[in-house]
Amino acid sequence: MSNTELEALRERVDEINLQILKLINERGKLVQEIGKAKEAQGVNRYDPVRERKMLDLIKEHNNGPFEDSTLQHIFKEIFKAALELQEDDHRKALLV
Amino acid sequence: MSNTELEALRERVDEINLQILKLINERGKLVQEIGKAKEAQGVNRYDPVRERKMLDLIKEHNNGPFEDSTLQHIFKEIFKAALELQEDDHRKALLV
Numbered sequence: 001m002s003n004t005e006l007e008a009l010r011e012r013v014d015e016i017n018l019q020i021l022k023l024i025n026e027r028g029k030l031v032q033e034i035g036k037a038k039e040a041q042g043v044n045r046y047d048p049v050r051e052r053k054m055l056d057l058i059k060e061h062n063n064g065p066f067e068d069s070t071l072q073h074i075f076k077e078i079f080k081a082a083l084e085l086q087e088d089d090h091r092k093a094l095l096v
Numbered sequence: 097m098s099n100t101e102l103e104a105l106r107e108r109v110d111e112i113n114l115q116i117l118k119l120i121n122e123r124g125k126l127v128q129e130i131g132k133a134k135e136a137q138g139v140n141r142y143d144p145v146r147e148r149k150m151l152d153l154i155k156e157h158n159n160g161p162f163e164d165s166t167l168q169h170i171f172k173e174i175f176k177a178a179l180e181l182q183e184d185d186h187r188k189a190l191l192v
Contacts, residue, residue, distance in 0.1 A: 001133035009130050010146070014153055016123045020116055020174070021154050021167065027112045028161045034105050037097035050106070054113055061114050065124045070177045071117065077173050078116070081166045 024078060028085055035086035039093070045086045051079055120174060124181055131182035135189070141182045147175055 035045050058075055059068045131141050154171055155164045 001136065006130065006133050009126055009133075013123060013126050013130070014150065016119050016126070017150055017154055017171065018157050020119050020123070020171075021157060023112050023116050023119070024167065024170065025158070025160060025162055027109060027116075030105055030109050030112070032161060034102065034109070037102050037105075040097065054110065057110055058113055058117050061117060062121070064121060065128060065181055066121055066177060070180070071120065074120065074170070074173050074177060075113065075116075077170050081162060081170060084166070085161055 024081075027078070028082055031082040032085060032089055035089055039090065045090070046083060054079070120177075123174070124178055127178040128181060128185055131185055135186065141186070142179055150175070 038045055055072055055075060058071055062068055062071055134141055151168055151171060154167060158164055158167055
């Protein structure tokens with residue numbers, strides 16, 4: 001493989017990184033909306049049953065090369081970050 | 097917000113999860129190709145300069161709601177998983 005080909009692969013990786021970034025942030029905004037709705041209903045934001053369902057769906061659609069366990073680990077980090085975002089919103093709401 | 101609206105938001109989150117899954121796996125395949133090329137060139141697979149460049153580009157394009165530090169943490173997990181994938185390929189190559 002030439003350096004030009006290697007460079008092309010790296011550019012593709014950068015594009016994918018930015019697409020993932022966009023989706024994670026879009027997901028963050030949706031989860032903020034969900035958090036507000038649950039807050040209004042007085043429901044707890046953390047929902048382990050819903051988290052399990054999301055992970056099962058991911059596992060079901062996984063065609064590799066990553067193992068289910070690796071993807072589960074990455075997605076749990078994404079879920080945790082979103083939960084922290086909801087908690088920040090909750091704290092801000094309390095301070096108003 | 098009605099339960100139907102909440103359900104619609106959740107469905108959207110599930111769609112985004114599956115899009116992220118697809119991109120992470122696509123990224124994994126590209127990184128495997130890059131790993132093979134670097135292996136052929138006798139270059140080390142882990143490249144902290146390249147990793148820093150990827151993180152800088154992500155930071156540059158981040159429009160929130162997530163903080164740069166949160167995204168950096170998530171992406172480092174994605175990078176780590178890809179590196180482990182390359183290492184598995186390397187071990188398999190040695191066993192052939």
